[in-house]
Amino acid sequence: MARVTLNTTGMHCGSCAMLIRMNVGDIEGVESVSVDLASATTEVEYDPAVLDVQRIVDEIVASGYGAEPVA
Numbered sequence: 016m017a018r019v020t021l022n023t024t025g026m027h028c029g030s031c032a033m034l035i036r037m038n039v040g041d042i043e044g045v046e047s048v049s050v051d052l053a054s055a056t057t058e059v060e061y062d063p064a065v066l067d068v069q070r071i072v073d074e075i076v077a078s079g080y081g082a083e084p085v086a
Contacts, residue, residue: 016046016060019068023050023057024081031080038078039071057082 026032032050035057039048044065049058059071068084075082 017063018058018060019071020085021057021059021072021075021082022085023055023075026050026052026055026080028052034078035075035080039074042066042070042074045071056085 023035026035029052032052036048036050039045039057039059042061044062046060046062048060050056051058057075061071072082072084
């Protein structure tokens with residue numbers, strides 16, 4: 016398993032965080048998703064043999080938010 020933390024922009028309430036958690040959590044290969052509204056970050060544990068970070072970013076963007084890996 017691998018872990019990535021993403022700066023996630025555009026969230027303004029708990030429902031935003033829940034939507035990201037649900038949508039990213041539905042991706043095959045994602046083990047866990049934690050969204051922190053206060054710090055505007057999303058942490059994802061995933062199987063790098065099944066998907067890459069760009070797929071996770073794409074899902075967050077498709078959900079209506081911005082996302083980029085924390086450097």
